[in-house]
Amino acid sequence: MKKKENIGKIVAINGNMITVEFTENIRQNEVAYALLGEERLKSEVIRIKNNRAELQVYEETRGLKVGTEVEFSGEMLTVELGPGLLTQIYDGLQNPLPEIAEKCGFFLPKGLNLHALDMEKKWEFDPCVKVGDSVSAGHFIGSVPEGLFKHSIMIPFYLTEKYTVEEIVSSGSYAVKDIVAKIKDESGKVFDIQMYFEWPVRISVTAYKQRLQPVESLVTRIRLIDTLFPVAKGGTYCIPGPFGAGKTVLQQITSRHAEVDIVLIAACGERAGEVVETLREFPEIEDPRTGKPLMERTIIICNTSSMPVSARESSVYTAITMAEYYRQMGLNVLLLADSTSRWAQAMREISGRLEEIPGEEAFPAYLESRIAAFYERAGLVELYNGEKGSVTVGGTVSPAGGNFEEPVTQGTLKVVGAFHGLSRDRSNARRYPSIDPLESWSKYPSFIDIEKIKKARAILFRGNEVDQMMKVVGEEGTSIDDYIIYLKSEYFDFVYLQQNAFDEVDAATVKERQIHVFDFIIEVLSSEFKFRDKDHARNFFQTLRQMCIDWNFIAWETDEFKNQEEKIRKAVDEVNKNEKSV
Amino acid sequence: MKKVYSRILRIVGNVITVKAEDVQYEELAEVSTSFGKSLAQVIRLSDDEVNLQVFAGGRGISTGDEVRFLGHPMQVGFSENLLGRIFTGSGKPRDNGPAITENLIEVGGPSVNPAKRIIPKNMVRTNIPMIDVFNSLVESQKIPIFSVSGEPYNELLARIALQAEVDMIVLGGIGLKFDEYLYFKNTLEEGGALSRTICFIHTASDPTVEGLMVPDLALAVAEKFALQGKRVFCLLTDMTNFANAMKEIAITMEQVPSNRGYPGDLYSQLAKRYERAVDFDGAGSLTTLAVTTMPGDDVTHPVPDNTGYITEGQFYLKNGRIEPFGSLSRLKQQVNKDSREDHRAIMDGMIQIYASFKETEEKKSMGFRMSAWDRKLIKYGNLFEDKMMALTVNIPLEKALDRGWEILAECFSKEETGLRTELINKFWPKN
Ligand SMILES: Nc1ncnc2c1ncn2[C@@H]1O[C@H](COP(=O)(O)OP(=O)(O)OP(=O)(O)O)[C@@H](O)[C@H]1O
């Protein structure tokens, strides 16, 4: 039953935008192919006016002509969902890059559309329903082992009626394209269920019982984040910062150490080299929590800055759709998008070509609502079977000139639950991670006692005030009490907030260790030290700082760790004792 | 046989419009005017109207001039014969040699599959301590020199290219002053490198649009040689001129500007060029060193700002020196671990102390009292600036590291440096 072909003709070309004249019905956001010889250039309808439609082309448009035929598919832009997504490296439209490399060599060819999943590979399917059971969208009918995970095979999300299971295969090896079940709706219509299905990327998956409030911490093992500005499972956060401030490094360490099941890395319009580091290293790095290579819990979606710009616009949707899919299995998924500004710029380019009325800095007027809608797809949900799953989204923002007063940063800040603002001053001073502890915020609860956090933050603020004042009146003009507050805030910064991303131990601090060390820090910050003079105070804090930094490099739950702690405590006690007798 | 059109409908700035059929997007055409022929490129198609940007500019074009479409996009001849040659921004010989028409390759072709890239691992030695020690240059890196005008950025560029042990150099000049062009030519000649260099030179007196093709031509050729296993260095100067040429066309085409008149796709356009830098899995490499002049020494200006978001760091040239603070090589950690065991320690330690020196300098200028420690810092800062930062210093990495220790020993006691004890024991100067 082949559908009648729906063919239009190009009447205008402007960059990655083509205008196509059509005769049959077409629909908004449907996929079409511009037929350039043998090549089929994937495009998407983004505006329809009378008998002309404007399409964004996901490839370079070089070589197209007025008159070139365009074939409308009738389908929206979709991704394939099924076992085999993990460990993959996809472009923004879910083409597998390693397979393209095998087929085409060094360069990315135009107009190649490959399956995202290996259609032939066999999986060990184990059914969990029987004939006669009632099912609907998102219900599990069985599972296959996918690396570390039990990958649930689900009723496709678009089958939104109630169905009964007519047939189900027995345990055994099947490929994703094999039919493993047949289900029947109330009118008696039968649907074949394969181990994979397609889902339109621009539509969020809602096959769950209800959405819940995100409250539980997602432990990133970055102290500054977990303690002061935590992220919650199912929450959202953003990392704005000028170039070179450390956004990508921060996401890279998060992708390694975060305590979640699955990490999706969406490299959106950034450097290819950074993706290469991840895709070359992750297969080699062992995840200490599972003993398996990190790659086994990772999917990379990569539309780097030299790849076509329209595909960049959709790449974030490709990524979040896959994240939602794994969430539906009751897993905690973290999506890291670097950088959402490139996505916003892609929208701006497209909007400009459509000659829409521009808003601030030429971004389209709908920029904010698009950003909001994207982050809205994060969330903690309760599934039909009572289990919980979550998608957490963390996006970097690259503001022009490093100035946060710009549309993308501002639009993002309105919708996210936590703000990790990177500061140029901190990165220049090599204080990494360069998250500004004075400006940043989070609406999620920390696993550390709120009163203690308030105390520590108060010292940071006061310390900063003293620092500012000292720049004017000099050290001589500062009272010793103020000076001690300044030293305390610097101490807190150096030994707790700063973290060495390249040291094996210091790079990741588990929750228990954070609680333990933070308690000690609070003791120091609350101590009423009495020093002879400023030199003495400075010397003491310098020594203490050095000892605590050494402590950070010692593995948790070792004798060495305890010994170092004792040494540090002794030093603090001593200064307290001596000073009292002075 | 391609049709010739002799009725130009509109001439706005450097963009002309003709009615024509069967024309490809980005196809080239030849415009014949009373003072010669110029190439033009299709930049927009709308029904039967074709917009072209004319490389020689719109000045003097008559509505009756002929436009002949060539049926292909921009191409460049590729062969060993390119070596030692100098071409214009249109790819025509600027020297007296013959045009290269054999083996034409596409310019601005597809981008490299990330799966075929490898993590860069080779240091490019420049004998400039501020680079080798503090911000090592790495093969396949893309990195610009950020500079105000008037600084010796082209000298620095030429020097790095000459001292780097690479197989060949491709120089792309955009809006070069004529004397700068001659400077490059003479310097490469004297350095004995001209025979392994290919130049695409657009000078300030050439039509603006012609400069737009230079990075693409240079990179297309460079990439092709890299694919043949060569280690290629591509020099692009000055990319701010390139961005300004794009701005001019965008305004002519009435595109909505995003920031200070620059088009919204400035980032993508620059990235498309810079991202060609690559270390191929199983072939050669392409390292791109560019110059981005900063109008008003303002890093937040759209051109340096967008560039900084694309490249793998930058060398910040100011007052004739590479500043340690604005400069960053993002790939340095790939190569400075195995160079010499004290490399990272010297790199971090000397910069930290230099930062303290800067603070002391500020305090001093505000009239605060100088302590003994402050005086040590000032001595250190001056030595560091004279013996490390000055661009006249030309010593290999190992010598520079040794010199670092000497400077430290001249100013401080061992403990004051904050360096690890084992390193001090091994490297501290004996006398
Ligand atoms: N946590 C860290 N520890 C040590 N060095 C760091 C850290 N974070 C960043 N850096 C240094 O800063 C450089 C730039 O960091 P990064 O690439 O993350 O910046 P970015 O904010 O992503 O910049 P851009 O917006 O241009 O992509 C790194 O190459 C590294 O040298």
Ligand SMILES: [Mg+2]
């Ligand atoms: Mg980055």
